[in-house]
Amino acid sequence: MEVFPEPERSQILLVWRLCNFLTMNFISVLSCLSLLLAVGVAQYPKPCVVPELLSGGLTVMTGDGLISSTGLITYDALGQRMRVKNFGIGDNQDFALDQLMLFSEGVYYESNWKTLSCKKMKLDSSFIPMQVPSDAKLMGQVFMGSSSSWGMGVLTNTWYGSLPENGIYSTVFTEIGCIPVSFTSYTPQSGWLTVSTFNWVIGTSNPMDYLPPDFCANSELEETETPHNFFTVMESLAMKSKRVE
Structure with a gap:
C-alpha cells in the first residue's frame, strides 16, 4: 500500500x-x-461538509433577470432541517416565499406570507447536508480579495459537476471552515440560477425558525415532486417564484 x-x-x-x-x-x-x-x-482540496448549525443571508438571481430575491437561511444538520425565507420580485410582482424542510419528518412546507397561503408536501426523507458533493470535480482554488496581507482575502475552492436532466452546476466554498459562498446551476427546465450567500454565523439564534407558520396548521399533505437536497431546493426556487400569485 x-x-x-x-x-x-x-x-x-x-x-x-x-x-x-x-x-x-x-x-x-x-x-x-x-x-x-x-x-x-500537502494535498489537493477535498469535498467538505459545512458546520452542523448555520445562519446567514442569501440572494437569488435567475439568468434572465426575471426573478431576483434576497432572504435568510437557517440550517440544522443535527435536527435534519432547513429554512429559506425569500423576499423579492418576479413577473413584475413582489413575493415572500418561505420554504421549510423537515427531512426527519419527510415534510416540506411552502408558505406565501403575502397571501397567507401554505402548501404541505412530502419531502425525500434521506437527509443530505449542505456540502460539496462527493463526486464534484475541483475547478480551481483562488483568493477572493487579496493574499498580500492577512485579512485582505479568503481562500476558496470552486467545484463543478452535473445535475439530473442534463443540468450542470458550479459552487464555491471557503477552504477553511467549508463555508458556502455561491452556487450557480443550469438546467433546460429552469435556465440559469445563481445563489450567493453572506453573513454566515455558526449556530442557530432562533429555534422558532423550524416551526411552520400558524396558517399552515390546517394544510393537507399534497402529493407532489419535491427537492432532494439544498442544491435542488435553490434550483426549484426560481420556478416556484414564477408561480407565486
Whole structure:
C-alpha cells in the first residue's frame, strides 16, 4: 500500500536529498523535518461538509433577470432541517416565499406570507447536508480579495459537476471552515440560477425558525415532486417564484 501518491513521494525525496547536503546541526534538522511534514500533508482540496448549525443571508438571481430575491437561511444538520425565507420580485410582482424542510419528518412546507397561503408536501426523507458533493470535480482554488496581507482575502475552492436532466452546476466554498459562498446551476427546465450567500454565523439564534407558520396548521399533505437536497431546493426556487400569485 502506498503511503503517498507518486507526486507527493517525489517531493518528499527531493526535500530529503536537499537535507543530506545541509550541515546537520540542530536547526537544520528541524528545518528539514518541517519541510517533510509540510510536503507530506500537502494535498489537493477535498469535498467538505459545512458546520452542523448555520445562519446567514442569501440572494437569488435567475439568468434572465426575471426573478431576483434576497432572504435568510437557517440550517440544522443535527435536527435534519432547513429554512429559506425569500423576499423579492418576479413577473413584475413582489413575493415572500418561505420554504421549510423537515427531512426527519419527510415534510416540506411552502408558505406565501403575502397571501397567507401554505402548501404541505412530502419531502425525500434521506437527509443530505449542505456540502460539496462527493463526486464534484475541483475547478480551481483562488483568493477572493487579496493574499498580500492577512485579512485582505479568503481562500476558496470552486467545484463543478452535473445535475439530473442534463443540468450542470458550479459552487464555491471557503477552504477553511467549508463555508458556502455561491452556487450557480443550469438546467433546460429552469435556465440559469445563481445563489450567493453572506453573513454566515455558526449556530442557530432562533429555534422558532423550524416551526411552520400558524396558517399552515390546517394544510393537507399534497402529493407532489419535491427537492432532494439544498442544491435542488435553490434550483426549484426560481420556478416556484414564477408561480407565486
